[in-house]
Amino acid sequence: MGPSASWKIALAYAAFSLAWILASDRLFLLLFPVAEELTRWQTGKGLVFVLLSSTLVYLLAQRWEASQRQASQALAASERRFRALVENSRELIFVLDNAGRIVYASPNVGQVLGYDPLGYTQAPIFALDFLHPEDRIYAEAVLEDLRRHPEAVREYSFRLLDAWGQVRQVRVWGRNLLGDPAMEGIVLNVRDESELEEERARLQGLLEALPGRVFQARVPEGADPAWLPLLYASPQGERLLGYAPQELAQDPEAFYSKVHPEDRGKAQEE
Template structure:
């Protein structure tokens, strides 16, 4: 049903009825001579035709203007929808749309690339399909509370890919409401943080670990030594610090080459690692210098450990 056209027809019907019902009686009152009644009847009909034609033209023109404006607005909406669809499909962030009951109704290509799920595998499912198990119920309760209260939630969350891999993502949730203020959809936009996490871990490892032997470097060892010293002072207990230096290591580098020297350092580190126990930290703090921090160690224990290390390091190296 077309409401503007219906209103136009009703206006014409009302006007016609009023003219038929009132025009004849008004004409008889104004014209006393019956001989002129035919002329005035024709004049009345012609006037009604002209009046209704003008009115119909104006109403039709108004209707056409409104129709043109609606078509223009519809074309603008369609253009906006096409642009939004292009952004939706080409964005590198994953997008997931659900209905108010949290059933998935739409996903974009980036979603499939990040999660490994094809669109047909998740449509009709709920986001619980991706739960990693790393978050408790309180986490999700807080998330939904903020979403219902503010209409938006952002934060880091761990989800599970189709392969079973658990990965971190930064997720933005938003609730979409209709004209009556009721939630019509939920939209989740997320990005994969796996590469960023790996980069951070790699930077942290480069900053705190020796790249040749894979042991903590001087910086990390100094931090751990300070922490252990504070704990020992507070608990009034003892500990031991062993400094291990390779004699004549410079001769190895100069006579056999740095590659052999590096292999020797790696072999020494491998032997030292076999002496590690709980509460110990082993680090390479210099070119041919190693250090071993031993919590809760007495003097006798430290001396016995030093003897075992010397005996082990004195065995021949096959490089």
């Protein structure tokens, strides 16, 4: 029961009691001047007071219990929705204490990484223990960075080791909520990007196997892609033309600047 509810019940009971005592005493003195008769009525008044005050307390308690029951049902429904969302997601949620120990892990940790999501309840588990050894020092610096910047959101990339010993490439969004009484921890949202990295590597291999050269540029509506900075230039171009991919990617006019002056007009028309 919260302080506000307690005060409301106490004040309601005090107001009712005070009004009953003052009003009934004055009324009975006027109606029953004889002491013996007044005593009988005072006793009856006391019994009625007990009955009415008990009824009042009962009604107030029932109202409080109903509000608590509704709040509990709303919380349970919210927890079920949250669990349904995270269990069917590839994005993991961890909460760490100030020392880096896991104090919460979303249920889908078992599905995605193969670890027991309740393992932290059986023995202390440090989040850094799951990092690839080569990323451990970087991760320690990241944890310290989060400690130093409360409330700020930071984004990082790591390699994790899953329960089967495989390396997982993950992207992590961290936020220090140690000072928030509702959380009191460092919240990590972890997205497994291993499949994306594998697809990117396969695509890279296909592009590099093509006999010609591949360019990529982000083209706003109405813009000429040939005059935009390159986002990607396949590496076999260096073998074909002698220009490094980095050199072309840094030149906003990379395409036309390498076309023979006599052919630029024709290339622009096409």
